Amino acid sequence: MLRRILVLVGVVAVLGFGAYWWLTEPxxxxxxxxxxxxxxxxxxxxxxxxxxxxxxxxxxxxxxxxxxxxxxxxxxxxxxxxxxxxxxxxxxxxxxxxxxxxxxxxxxxxxxxxxxxxxxxxxxxxxxxxxxxxxxxxxxxxxxxxxxxxxxxxxxxxxxxxxxxxxxxxxxxxxxxxFVPNQSRPTQWNRGAYLVNTFGHCAECHSPRNLLGGIRAAQRFAGGPDPDGKGFVPNITQKGELAQWSEKDIDYFLETGQTPDGDNAGGAMARVIRNTSQLSSDDRAAIANYVKSLPPVEGPPRPKKKEAKDQ
Incomplete structure (x- = not known):
């Protein structure tokens, strides 16, 4: 009986390893x-x-x-x-x-x-x-x-x-x-959609992720905790602060890093601006046009700021 059990365990182990090797094949x-x-x-x-x-x-x-x-x-x-x-x-x-x-x-x-x-x-x-x-x-x-x-x-x-x-x-x-262009949308929108969703990889930072590190599809572009644990990446759908920005505001931000209220991009976004500032005005406008069209999506709640302790 023990021998049969050991053989069965061995077969299951071999099959399991084979399945793992097959599933993980590049x-x-x-x-x-x-x-x-x-x-x-x-x-x-x-x-x-x-x-x-x-x-x-x-x-x-x-x-x-x-x-x-x-x-x-x-x-x-x-x-x-x-x-x-x-x-x-x-x-x-x-x-x-x-x-x-x-x-x-x-x-x-x-x-x-x-x-x-x-x-x-x-x-x-x-x-x-x-x-x-x-x-x-x-x-x-x-x-x-x-x-x-x-x-x-x-x-x-x-x-x-x-x-x-x-x-x-x-x-x-x-x-x-x-990427497949949306034939019901104008050329500018499709150009922006292509840049944002391919090389721009905006969703990679501006979307919350599950426990395995996959993007939560239902909250794509809705912001979330910064992976480095030191901040919160903003929601860039029309449910976030960009709802108050115009396309020109977004375009100008991508060129200069300056927000409509006079603040400046910092952290990782400052490095991004060094690159988007090199794009043509047409491409920045296309990105702005697409981002402004993103439907409102409720993102994860921002953590409450800790109250300053009395000195």
């Missing part, structure tokens, strides 16, 4: 569909600015936002991630990557070695972008100066440090469908 690599179309680095710069790549990948505490040596610490409830070097350096950056490597990293969240990237890299948004735009971005990155030096390893506790587990996370929360 997705099939995406082939570059239009290799005959020459990438455009000039347009790639637009994608770079829309994506705010420098916000995370620029070397911290130095003025050159195009010095993409990485190293920025990104705190989260699952541990601390460090933005990698994405400069053209062949040893420490992505200088040795092929175009196909880059497309699959950005749109599938898989490394050239075939392992999962952690979703601190917002590929869940980039997945909706066109392959050609990603190719243009890669072409632009190759025009920048290489930067030597590797970022620290991510500081994640078990089991969050196991990349294989990200495969299950992707099954639960990743939608890799391409």
């Amino acid at each position: 997705p099939a690599r995406l082939a570059v569909s239009e290799p005959f179309v020459t990438p455009n680095p000039v347009h790639g710069e637009v994608i770079f600015d829309a994506g705010g790549c420098a916000s995370c990948h620029a070397v911290p505490n130095q003025p050159d936002r195009l010095k993409l040596g990485g190293g920025l610490a990104i705190p989260s409830p699952f541990g601390t991630f460090y933005a990698p070097n994405i400069s053209p350096d062949r040893a420490d950056g992505i200088g040795g990557w092929s175009e196909n490597d880059f497309v699959n990293a950005v749109k599938r969240g898989i490394s050239p070695e075939g392992t999962h990237y952690f979703p601190a890299f917002p590929y869940t948004s980039y997945a909706h972008a066109t392959v050609q735009d990603v190719r243009d971005l890669f072409a632009y990155l190759k025009t920048l100066a290489p930067v030597s030096g590797r970022s620290p390893d991510h500081d994640l506790p078990f089991p969050f440090d196991i990349r294989r587990n990200v495969g299950i996370w992707k099954l639960l929360f990743m939608d890799d469908s391409l």
Whole structure:
């Protein structure tokens, strides 16, 4: 009897491990569909600015936002991630990557070695972008100066440090469908929708997340606690403070970082503004047009401010 039980346990363990291995398998690599179309680095710069790549990948505490040596610490409830070097350096950056490597990293969240990237890299948004735009971005990155030096390893506790587990996370929360324009909306709105929901990845910060780190779809763009635990990301639907802003206010904020009441963007948003300020006025206006159209959604309640103690 004991032998039968042990055999049964062994079979169940093997089947369970097999199921785990199958479920966590990285997705099939995406082939570059239009290799005959020459990438455009000039347009790639637009994608770079829309994506705010420098916000995370620029070397911290130095003025050159195009010095993409990485190293920025990104705190989260699952541990601390460090933005990698994405400069053209062949040893420490992505200088040795092929175009196909880059497309699959950005749109599938898989490394050239075939392992999962952690979703601190917002590929869940980039997945909706066109392959050609990603190719243009890669072409632009190759025009920048290489930067030597590797970022620290991510500081994640078990089991969050196991990349294989990200495969299950992707099954639960990743939608890799391409952005589809809404034919009932004007061109400007669709351009804004594309930038916000793909490279702009606005929902990645401006949405609350569940216990597994997936965006709560019903509260998309409705704000929530900052992942670093030091603040609250605002609701940018028409239920939040942006309900009082005009499209011109949003456009001006994306250009200057200044709010209608004269305040200035701070923290991570200040880094974002360094990038959106480089966009064309048409693209900023398109983003503003789309954001202003977001229907009102009630977000998580903001924590009450602690009363100052008597001195």
